[in-house]
Amino acid sequence: MELEFYGAAGEVTGSCHVLRVAGRTVLLDCGLLQGGHDAAARNTAPFPFDARRIDAVVLSHAHIDHCGRLPLLVKRGFRGPIYTNAACRDLLPVLLRDTAELAARDVERSNRRRDPDERPAVALYDLQDVERTLELVHALRYDERRALLPGLEVCVRDAGHILGSSSLELWCSEGPVTRKLVFSGDLGQYDSPILQDPHHFDTADLVLMESTYGERLHRDRAATVVELGEIIAQAARDRGNVLIPAFAVGRSQEILYLLGLHHDAWQLRNWQIFLDSPMAIEASKIYWRHAERFDADAVHLRAQFAAMPELSNLHLCRTPDESRAINELRSHALVIAGSGMCNGGRILHHLMHNLERPECHVVITGFQAPGTLGRALVDRAPFVRIYGHSIRVAAKVHTLGGLSAHGDQDDLLKWYEAFEGRPPVRLVHGEPRSADALRAKLAALGAQVAVAKAGERLDLVTMEGLR
Numbered sequence: 065m066e067l068e069f070y071g072a073a074g075e076v077t078g079s080c081h082v083l084r085v086a087g088r089t090v091l092l093d094c095g096l097l098q099g100g101h102d103a104a105a106r107n108t109a110p111f112p113f114d115a116r117r118i119d120a121v122v123l124s125h126a127h128i129d130h131c132g133r134l135p136l137l138v139k140r141g142f143r144g145p146i147y148t149n150a151a152c153r154d155l156l157p158v159l160l161r162d163t164a165e166l167a168a169r170d171v172e173r174s175n176r177r178r179d180p181d182e183r184p185a186v187a188l189y190d191l192q193d194v195e196r197t198l199e200l201v202h203a204l205r206y207d208e209r210r211a212l213l214p215g216l217e218v219c220v221r222d223a224g225h226i227l228g229s230s231s232l233e234l235w236c237s238e239g240p241v242t243r244k245l246v247f248s249g250d251l252g253q254y255d256s257p258i259l260q261d262p263h264h265f266d267t268a269d270l271v272l273m274e275s276t277y278g279e280r281l282h283r284d285r286a287a288t289v290v291e292l293g294e295i296i297a298q299a300a301r302d303r304g305n306v307l308i309p310a311f312a313v314g315r316s317q318e319i320l321y322l323l324g325l326h327h328d329a330w331q332l333r334n335w336q337i338f339l340d341s342p343m344a345i346e347a348s349k350i351y352w353r354h355a356e357r358f359d360a361d362a363v364h365l366r367a368q369f370a371a372m373p374e375l376s377n378l379h380l381c382r383t384p385d386e387s388r389a390i391n392e393l394r395s396h397a398l399v400i401a402g403s404g405m406c407n408g409g410r411i412l413h414h415l416m417h418n419l420e421r422p423e424c425h426v427v428i429t430g431f432q433a434p435g436t437l438g439r440a441l442v443d444r445a446p447f448v449r450i451y452g453h454s455i456r457v458a459a460k461v462h463t464l465g466g467l468s469a470h471g472d473q474d475d476l477l478k479w480y481e482a483f484e485g486r487p488p489v490r491l492v493h494g495e496p497r498s499a500d501a502l503r504a505k506l507a508a509l510g511a512q513v514a515v516a517k518a519g520e521r522l523d524l525v526t527m528e529g530l531r
């Protein structure tokens with residue numbers, strides 16, 4: 065019985081851990097690596113295991129850094145079941161099909177520029193691989209303990225991060241020994257809009273815990289919401305537009321929710337609101353169908369609307385023509401579009417038309433990786449390049465910290481402190497600085513804690529080095 069770290073050890077993306085129990089091998093997540101010059105090469109590299117010999121996958125949530133290499137696993141011979149929560153199962157087709165389509169477009173572009181004697185590029189996987197993957201997905205109910213394989217029982221618990229996100233509770237048995245492993249998945253903030261708080265566990269023999277914001281405290285959420293209202297009011301006085309780059313799943317729905325909640329106070333009837341992302345439109349429909357996972361405030365708001373949310377001035381833009389038509393509007397257009405880090409997608413042409421206008425406002429609401437256009441805007445670059453053009457940044461750029469989908473250091477500590485008896489911890493899913501800061505905090509609480517290393521194996525029978 066052992067656990068081996070493969071991805072998201074010492075970094076944020078590429079979540080993947082290998083659990084061996086009673087002669088079976090199970091993956092916890094199988095995510096894509098994102099960002100960094102070598103991500104593409106690392107994604108295509110062979111797995112350190114034979115995909116055909118993996119018996120099952122248990123998936124924490126539908127973010128691409130957790131599920132994005134599942135179709136590659138299938139392409140390389142995996143045929144077992146993929147277990148995840150029902151809402152996550154509903155979001156997976158949206159995310160994985162989009163990833164395959166983006167990959168196909170990237171390959172087409174690089175093959176057009178290729179020298180005749182160079183080998184043509186091949187996509188990591190295609191839509192067929194995605195469809196075969198989706199056929200393997202089995203839904204698990206929250207809070208229901210299920211035997212998945214001989215020696216392995218699993219219960220998925222709400223992690224409050226995005227819709228359908230789970231922390232995994234795994235009971236592993238070999239002969240007389242049973243160990244309970246808790247994998248946090250990605251943990252949401254407490255009191256975040258729409259979703260419930262992360263589930264608190266009582267016991268564990270080993271905790272595998274994310275550390276994305278292990279060194280940071282988010283700005284107060286209430287202050288963040290007030291600030292968003294003030295930005296919209298200022299943009300109205302300036303007679304400009306508001307652009308909000310947003311991830312299609314999670315962030316787009318939170319922003320829409322806030323706009324619905326504060327529709328009157330923020331005088332949004334004077335605005336035209338655009339959700340300019342087919343993927344975000346699909347994800348919003350799925351959020352709406354899973355109201356059973358909403359918190360009390362969101363249930364209350366939902367009762368007042370027939371769709372999510374029912375704003376009379378909300379336009380859902382599916383086609384590129386609908387998206388381009390927004391460029392005609394000089395003021396009172398509020399545009400939510402992807403990508404969240406401005407490194408692609410429809411937000412680019414909106415930025416191109418609005419960045420040079422001082423009366424316009426850009427609202428950054430999520431993590432911006434180094435090297436992305438979003439990061440350049442946050443860092444106040446005076447000029448940026450979009451579609452090969454140099455664009456002067458005259459619009460006002462606002463960075464709102466309080467809307468993150470990840471809990472901050474206090475949230476992470478609060479989640480851990482709910483365990484009885486300070487179980488041992490391995491930290492995953494964090495840049496080294498964040499993981500190390502959280503390690504020091506947990507150690508001060510008396511936990512046996514270390515940052516997971518790629519390739520490290522833990523013996524869950526002897527628990528060597530864990531107690």
Ligand SMILES: [Zn+2]
Pocket residue numbers: 125127225250
């Ligand atoms: Zn996530």
